[in-house]
Amino acid sequence: MRASQLFLPTLREDPGDAEAVSHRLLVRGGFIRQVSAGLWTFLPLGWRVHQKIVQIVREEMDAIGGQEMLMPVLTPAELWQKTGRYAIPEVFKLTDRAGRPLVLPLTHEETITFHAREISSYRQLPQFLYHFQTKDRDEPRPRGGLLRVREFIMKDAYSFDRDEEGLEQSFRLHEAAYHRIFERCGLEYYAVQAESGMMGGSESADFLAPAGSGQNTLVTCENGDYAADLEIARGVPRAPEFPERLDAPEEVQTPGVTTIEGLAERLGIDSAATSKAMPVVRNDGTVVLGLVRGDDRLNESKMAGVLRGGFRPATDEEIRKAFGASGGSLGPVGVSVEVVADETLREGQFVSGANRDGVHLRGIEAGRDYEPRFADLREAREDDACPKCGGRLRFQTAIEIGHIFKLGTFYSMPLEATFLDESGSERPLVMGSYGIGPGRIMAAAVEQRHDEHGIAWPRALAPYEVEIVAIGAAGPEVTAIAERLGEDLEAAGISVLLDDRDLRPGEKFADADLLGCPLRVTVGKKTLEDGRADVLVRRGRGEQRVPVDALAAHVREVL
Template sequence: LHAGAYDRILDRCGLEWYRGEADVGMMGGLGADEYMAPCAAGENEVALSDAGYAANVEVASGDAQPVDGLPGALDAPEPVDTPGTESIVAVSELLGVPAGALIKALPVVTDEGEPVLVVLRGDHRLNEIKLRSALGGGSRPAHPEELGELFGTVAGYIGPVGARARVVADLALRGLHGLVAGANEGDRHLRGVEPGRDFEADYADVRTVEAGDRCPAGGEIRLEPAIEVGNIFKLGTRFTEPLGATYLDEAGSERLIWMGSYGLGPARIAAAAVEQLADEHGIAWPRSIAPFDVELVVLGKDGTDERALAERLYAELADVGLDVLYDDRDAGPGTKFADAELLGAPLRLTVGRRTLEAGEIEAQVRRGREDHSLTLEGAAGAAADLWRSLP
């Protein structure tokens, strides 16, 4: 019900938008949906596919692309000297293997003090929100002095083989072979590592999806920046249970109230409309949320016939229900037209000497800058009809 209302609101606002999965964050509850409007200035990133998948990258999941050039399997891990190579790039270049053939190892300590070694493909990025979900709580990167004490390893050469701590491995590592991992001693790595054979791990989705991955429905994922314009949090009894907030059902039984949290951002919707629809000349407001329906530009000084016609038309436009921005400044046509395009009212009407001579009002639709002519007789009504036809 609520999602349907949000859908209709954003459609009426003229936005391109997606509803996708989101992290519940500190709100908690059973799940969350975000409404995202794609645009280059967006602060969020959305994973989308032509199969209808949409999710904030904070929680998006998908099948990883295969590693191109993965080394062949070995019977057992083999040590290899890698002096001075403490990064994925350095090891990849020295051994001539793709970054995806390396195991990236990230030692963390949970809020409860448990050391955990998180491992994922060398070409993948850790998703801290997913990691929090996998660990059941927060964590922090291990301090340098904790590497030896808690993990039995050294910086730059950390690996899961023989790890002293519990290992949490990303799902994309499962089934791979011929991998390269740190040997837990300085200037040395292991090649030919196989998850499951050479180390045991708890598997979880802890990586950030990448463009080109496959969504759960099989579509190819693409990433787009977007503005979050609304959200729905399905709170369930997250707050009512500790508060003891109940109601009596039709049978007289006491039950916990189910809650939801619903938010729409009017300022964000306006910002998304500006970003999505503006052109090189300025804003092009959708009709439904434009601050003014029409901008009326008069090219004539006080006391002229043009000014008198514009004053009469202004009143008639108001009578047919249009909100009008009236530009009667003492400025040239170029300045007035440029400002009208910058402000972006859906429709511009121009009254000038040529209007009187031709017996027509000049009308220009802001989006697409399409020109129309409206006869003086009934011009206000014709303008209202034209305005109602606009997106």
């Protein structure tokens, strides 16, 4: 491809409204352009990268027996009403001229399950079906360029099995395929257990790529034996220094003390030997008291999991009504509401509020003074120890590049997608779903591989493997040789971008650095004096002068 013919609007300066590195560099490099909040056009160069990713995903899905198809974006609302997902606020809803309600899908579970009704026998199982299709989401807040958008292309795959055992096998097959995909894309990534969110279903695994900008927090152990999303990460906190044990709770006057720090200081004790009460109200209006160690934070997604649904912090009036005290003086003893306590409170005696303003209780013991439901509620912290080996935990922001779910019969039951087993009895299909966002892989690659000059694509994703820069007053001789080199490389199966634009060398070099092709071949009068060209590795920037005749062989070697 000739750069002079390419629609490649590169920018000398960062776009004013871009923060994330991938956002800045992809816009500057002419890969993408914004149309509106969360709506992006892939320009020719960006689309090449996108399609490279798509092809890798396609090959690996096909390799495990996936069958590619295509389902429409416009979808009758009826299907979504049956599964209950019509109520999700992120779903774009519209009507046709006759007033028939339609949705723009977040994912295609409903539609694929509609088709799966044509699976009628256990003999046809398992089935793996997938497509690459546009997804729309009415996001409350798009951000970060491609990191969080309102419309994007997803590869979503669906497995259909006769039972949980089959699903387990299908799930593992897809998991392995995902590992191969992300390896091939040249990304650093971690597979972690995850929340199932609005997908429904039992187990799910998230693939997270550490990145300077990201929506997730990835927790990993320095020894490499533990990785989790912060939403479910389990860290091991230090042991508290408990004061002397008491046979019964004892009141202490703590007027004006409303914070844990204040409390620990006032009583001269370790803040880890106190407990913190977080009153919340569930969707059905009932009040629950969450209890964590004083030096910990309540993790909201863990709490939502324990309560099996949404909740919000209780208001001051609700707190006063339920506990007869204000927020800073709450505790688990003698309350009428359900108490959910973090596992760290199982052993030992803690200080807690007495449910009277200005009064706390020492020596509170779970099981003796109150009967909580125990659960993992605390948010992991950076100074926690690894739950597997005791090593140090590391926190990084990360991009979610793939997510796989065991759905079970969440969709097949309401949509009545059933099959007959050997005994002739009708059973619902057991499903899994597996999603990858190529745009996010693209963003993650840029986040992980860039320098102050621009992008350094992994070879597998690069828009072109080699960029040839013809310089000097790119006279006819230089141009002719640059063109011939390009043809040689392409004949050897290497993709080439030839910068034949009438620009000064500095501008071409700057653009080449920005675009990030793995190799840059420079041809100019000086190199040609002795029949050579310069080959520069974008990453690491090692440059070598190579005879023109040996260029194709050399390029193949270092690429």
